[in-house]
Amino acid sequence: MDQVNLKQLAKELNLAVSTVSRALRDSHEISPQTKERVRELAMKLGFQPNPHASSLRQNKSKTIAVIIPEIENNFFSQVINGIESVTPNKGYHVLIYLTHEDYNKERDILQLLRNGRVDGIMISVSNTTTNLDHITAWQQAGIPLVLFDRTCDELDVPNIMTNDAEMAFKATEHLLKRGCKNIAFLGMAGNLSISNRRKAGYLSALEKHKVTTPPQVIELTAKDYINRETLHAIFQQPQHPDGVFAAIEKFAVNTYEVCKELDLRIPQDVKVVSFSNLQAAALFDPALSTIIQPAYDIGREAANILFKLIEKKMLMPYEKKMILPSQLIERASTATGS
Amino acid sequence: MDQVNLKQLAKELNLAVSTVSRALRDSHEISPQTKERVRELAMKLGFQPNPHASSLRQNKSKTIAVIIPEIENNFFSQVINGIESVTPNKGYHVLIYLTHEDYNKERDILQLLRNGRVDGIMISVSNTTTNLDHITAWQQAGIPLVLFDRTCDELDVPNIMTNDAEMAFKATEHLLKRGCKNIAFLGMAGNLSISNRRKAGYLSALEKHKVTTPPQVIELTAKDYINRETLHAIFQQPQHPDGVFAAIEKFAVNTYEVCKELDLRIPQDVKVVSFSNLQAAALFDPALSTIIQPAYDIGREAANILFKLIEKKMLMPYEKKMILPSQLIERASTATGS
DNA sequence: TAATTCTTTGCAAACGATTTCGAAAAATGT
């Protein structure tokens, strides 16, 4: 695959390599006629500058990395979609890395990228991440970094998320208004700030409404079969919850599955509301009440902020901690039992 | 961000740059003692070779590109997951590009990448792609290329797909066995080989079972609201289809939506079966009968084959056209009306 | 006319790693 390069163009045109380079970059020190000649031949031969040579010389890669826990999740797909709505216009390329909720992988990926392969990263941390050294190290190296959704309060890094606590509060309140007395919170195990925010919203709603039944915080995992076992045990008890607020879409699905197994009717026996970006939630049996996060917007804004950092522009104060509101959609899974 | 480089290591160790380079690549011409010294310091300073310099010199990028029509689709997410199960072990990085079902974008992306940025690509073509020049150009440039799912029969390129025609046949036959007399096929507009294969399976099932009602091939688009209008018009007719075979998950969702609007009961009035990789299909109202494609495996195998090409290994005959079987899961949406 | 700027171009040195080639040093053989 013999690529066309500057030298060949230069020889063909009887020009110096530097002249050709400058002409293609539309430098003011090249005459219009020469520019035209160069551009014509470049177009004809389909010349594309070698990105590795450029990157080496200019010390910029025109590439960003997106690091996420998993990809088989509508939320993250939509985020990527949002990111991709920005990158091509900027002439940037997007590398994808999956941590599979594994701190070690996350650390290794960040280490691997600390050599100029990317100009910046966007990361949603894994739920097993407790040590944040790998992120602070990145920050100290001065390489642009943006956190989204799964952010870290301890870090002074630009982050984009949604109003988790507020929506969790609303969701819990919604269940209470629909008559639930014993609401369970299904959260991700680990110490994710996002889980904590949602849990806090749940707890404060219970407190505000002076619920006497003690809160039930249930920590689930990334593995479906384990979650089903856990939920099975919980819903077999006579005093099982009559309301479920799932902080993660997957957990709502697990709840549906277990309720079906145990012949518990939704919403008559158990009402369910969940954070979820699944479009098909409306088609569920029964239609699932959801809190929809603005995933696409989160991706787009995160990318915009990252590019501001890369271009060394100042951030507006609101861009350092951006909160995009989610939306609660009430459906049959939380309807009154009548 | 002052990166550590070979020169600094060399100076610190009183060695030549070349020696340090060789030591780190475990060359046989470096003594074990020197190697140890070098490795120790490299580890201590967290040295990571500059990938652009390496790529430039070695003319390989350690990067592959995945080009897909969209990402908000469980199938493609799972494919990416499968690809990612291979790439890190190979020390490779994955760039993602979305065509949004737009031929021009697809062509531009391929053009953009023809300069050594990637060592190979995996592509699922857009449904607006009729001209295949951009792909043959790649092929002629000798750069590794693998097609998956949305393949092109006209091209002699390794491709990985599923047994579309066979499964379409089975799905149609399944509807017939459940008593459907008037089955509609919902396919993607355009001339995708995948749609054609599925349509062929549908038609041959009708033919085998000597169905007298003429086939109804309905071409839908990427836009939900247009699809709903089209379906609305069709199902408002008195002689509307009593069975629907959706070649694309999204179209099944559209069908559900329209049936709800028109108060048509599934499966009593209309039975529905669809290609779909949505895990939540079992929770639909009613549970959707699906043909599940082995998306993860398709991604993994496509990546394996691409790496064989990159490493200039010979392909086994079966690897040039690999067909991974899908699975038909019968659920309530095609149950008998009793 | 001479001195000055401005425009346009070329030369050569970077960028950081890899690799070819050759030389010195050490080990081996006769």
Added chain:
DNA sequence: ACATTTTTCGAAATCGTTTGCAAAGAATTA
């Protein structure tokens, strides 16, 4: 002790692009 091989390492070229600087010619000014 000398010749030969083997081991170990360094100097320099190379990948393709960008860019500081110099130089030549054209245009402008004094």
